[in-house]
Amino acid sequence: MSSKAGALIAAALVLALALLPFVPGAIDHYYFSLLFFVFIYAIMAQGWNLVAGYAGQISLGQHAFFALGAYTTAILWTGNYLWGSLYETHPRIYYFDPVTMVLSGLVAAVAAALIGLPLLSKLRGDYFALGTLGFGEIVRVLLINGGDFTGGAFGLVAPSGTFDTLLPHYWTGLGLTVALAIGIHLLIKSRYGLALIAVRDDEMAASSNGVNVLRTKVLAFAGGAFIAGICGSLYTYYIFHVGPDSVLNLDWMLLPLMMTVVGGTGTVLGPIIGAFVMYVIFDFARIWVPDYHPIIAGLAIILAMLFLPNGLSRLKLGILKPYSR
Amino acid sequence: MHADETVLRLENVQKSFGGLVVLANIDLAIDRGELVGLIGPNGAGKSTLFNVITAIYAPSRGKVWFRDSDITGAQPHRICRLGIARTFQLVRVFPTMTAHENVLVGAVYGSGGRVANASQAATEALDLVGLSARRDVRTAHLTLSDRRLLEIARAVASRPALLLLDEPMAGLNATEIKQMVDVIRRTRNDMGIAILWVEHKVDAIMKVCSRVVVLDHGEKIADGTPHEVATNRKVIEAYLGEPSS
Numbered sequence: 001m002s003s004k005a006g007a008l009i010a011a012a013l014v015l016a017l018a019l020l021p022f023v024p025g026a027i028d029h030y031y032f033s034l035l036f037f038v039f040i041y042a043i044m045a046q047g048w049n050l051v052a053g054y055a056g057q058i059s060l061g062q063h064a065f066f067a068l069g070a071y072t073t074a075i076l077w078t079g080n081y082l083w084g085s086l087y088e089t090h091p092r093i094y095y096f097d098p099v100t101m102v103l104s105g106l107v108a109a110v111a112a113a114l115i116g117l118p119l120l121s122k123l124r125g126d127y128f129a130l131g132t133l134g135f136g137e138i139v140r141v142l143l144i145n146g147g148d149f150t151g152g153a154f155g156l157v158a159p160s161g162t163f164d165t166l167l168p169h170y171w172t173g174l175g176l177t178v179a180l181a182i183g184i185h186l187l188i189k190s191r192y193g194l195a196l197i198a199v200r201d202d203e204m205a206a207s208s209n210g211v212n213v214l215r216t217k218v219l220a221f222a223g224g225a226f227i228a229g230i231c232g233s234l235y236t237y238y239i240f241h242v243g244p245d246s247v248l249n250l251d252w253m254l255l256p257l258m259m260t261v262v263g264g265t266g267t268v269l270g271p272i273i274g275a276f277v278m279y280v281i282f283d284f285a286r287i288w289v290p291d292y293h294p295i296i297a298g299l300a301i302i303l304a305m306l307f308l309p310n311g312l313s314r315l316k317l318g319i320l321k322p323y324s325r
Numbered sequence: 326m327h328a329d330e331t332v333l334r335l336e337n338v339q340k341s342f343g344g345l346v347v348l349a350n351i352d353l354a355i356d357r358g359e360l361v362g363l364i365g366p367n368g369a370g371k372s373t374l375f376n377v378i379t380a381i382y383a384p385s386r387g388k389v390w391f392r393d394s395d396i397t398g399a400q401p402h403r404i405c406r407l408g409i410a411r412t413f414q415l416v417r418v419f420p421t422m423t424a425h426e427n428v429l430v431g432a433v434y435g436s437g438g439r440v441a442n443a444s445q446a447a448t449e450a451l452d453l454v455g456l457s458a459r460r461d462v463r464t465a466h467l468t469l470s471d472r473r474l475l476e477i478a479r480a481v482a483s484r485p486a487l488l489l490l491d492e493p494m495a496g497l498n499a500t501e502i503k504q505m506v507d508v509i510r511r512t513r514n515d516m517g518i519a520i521l522w523v524e525h526k527v528d529a530i531m532k533v534c535s536r537v538v539v540l541d542h543g544e545k546i547a548d549g550t551p552h553e554v555a556t557n558r559k560v561i562e563a564y565l566g567e568p569s570s
Contacts, residue, residue, distance in 0.1 A: 191433055194426065194429060194430055194433060194434075195430070195434060197419060197421060197422060197426075198419050198422075198430045198434075200421075201419035201420055201421055201422065202417050202418075202419055202420075204381065204401075204413075204417060205413070205417035205418070205419065206402075206419075206430070207400070207401040207402045207405075208379055208381070208401050208402075208404075208405055208410075208411055208413075208417075209402075209405055209410070209430050209431045209434060209435045209479060209480075209483065210402050210405040210406050210430075210431070210433075210434035210435030210436070210437065210483060211402055211430065211434045212400075212402045213402065266421075
């Protein structure tokens with residue numbers, strides 16, 4: 001199958017998903033919220049994929065950037081210190097506000113750049129991974145001890161009365177998933193993508209051929225954090241309560257990581273396919289065999305690693321081939 | 326040669342790892358377009374010298390000059406952008422890229438603005454080493470000989486003034502060695518690039534280079550024409566051995 005046919009099929013699929021809410025009863029169906037969560041995890045997985053799959057830096061701190069994005073949205077929205085009563089009189093004013101969402105991503109990206117500079121210039125491989133995990137714990141302590149600003153151990157509660165439908169969540173999630181897939185596909189084909197792959201393949205050869213390795217890695221790390229931050233913002237509009245236990249949960253790092261690996265690390269479609277397959281397996285296992293669902297989920301990962309070590313998206317399917325790097 | 330034609334100058338360069346002195350007070354100058362062989366036994370410090378020039382290691386003492394600039398301790402990517410490209414003893418190509426993409430990295434990032442059309446520069450560099458037919462082959466599928474040629478193409482695509490070749494003939498058969506000699510000659514003659522060439526295939530060095538430098542235990546023990554070096558008593562004792570009668 002040619003890449004043009006693959007792109008047409010993908011476009012038709014996206015269109016079908018975008019129009020799904022217009023099918024009578026679809027919005028109230030369980031699968032509608034399931035798809036929203038697939039999008040959330042696909043976005044998170046794409047962020048991790050940019051850092052680990054393309055830049056070759058295993059980050060175990062994506063949950064911290066997700067939390068920073070979620071808290072930024074909650075703080076801007078509730079505005080306890082920023083604009084006082086505006087939140088109480090106009091609670092919808094920051095609901096799905098694009099500026100708030102972008103700022104949430106930016107806060108996470110700036111934090112990633114600040115922590116990434118020392119970590120990426122000094123640490124490699126496992127040491128860098130542990131450093132990012134440590135950063136997550138620092139963020140946890142700061143959020144818990146942030147007083148009224150962060151709501152302490154309880155966190156912050158946003159005005160849940162603004163919620164009336166899952167539609168904006170669904171469309172925003174779908175839009176971000178598609179935009180990220182296209183954006184990362186174009187990024188990898190660009191000059192910067194060339195540097196990213198070079199750094200991932202061989203840092204010494206990359207630097208000896210003119211690539212500024214540290215700059216390339218920090219940009220990828222900050223880019224991955226930006227994606228996680230925006231995702232955290234979107235999740236805040238769904239959950240309305242951000243706290244260390246809900247948005248700084250290690251699941252926000254581990255699940256996207258597993259989904260990317262199962263789908264295909266270093267591929268554009270891998271995180272999306274992995275998020276869909278793994279989330280569906282996790283969720284159905286939770287419903288059908290609630291007592292054993294972690295075992296089912298674990299087994300699925302072990303089987304995927306045994307029989308699909310390069311990920312689902314690297315299966316010899318013509319439709320996926322153009323996007324398999 | 327005039328001083329302004331000198332592309333690389335090492336002044337009293339020393340490199341130690343703890344108490345182990347790997348390079349001791351090396352003075353060396355390479356002129357524009359010169360083809361210089363660098364030989365010596367294993368552990369003589371040849372690759373370390375390359376790593377000091379390209380700033381992978383900082384020298385413990387001494388200075389490295391490129392043209393009129395002191396590049397001691399500069400970052401490796403800046404050294405490349407200034408005009409010093411290199412290959413590695415153990416081939417370091419980007420395995421998930423195609424041959425053309427590999428060379429494109431050198432043209433785009435290594436040239437420091439010297440290349441106007443990176444894709445064309447990459448194509449020309451592949452032509453030079455005879456890899457045009459394999460431009461779209463994933464590097465992991467190339468033979469060792471092709472990967473060594475690809476490293477040279479990638480380095481040449483950055484339009485360097487100086488090319489450091491680290492044992493480009495290691496592991497190659499006689500036919501491939503002949504092809505490599507031809508590529509090195511053309512790189513110097515057609516592109517006007519100065520080359521400092523580390524090699525254990527002494528015959529090739531003696532045949533192709535106009536000047537040969539010999540290192541032993543981190544010290545420069547000879548620097549002259551191939552004939553001068555081949556008849557140098559210190560070199561015979563340290564590396565070449567007595568010619569068989």
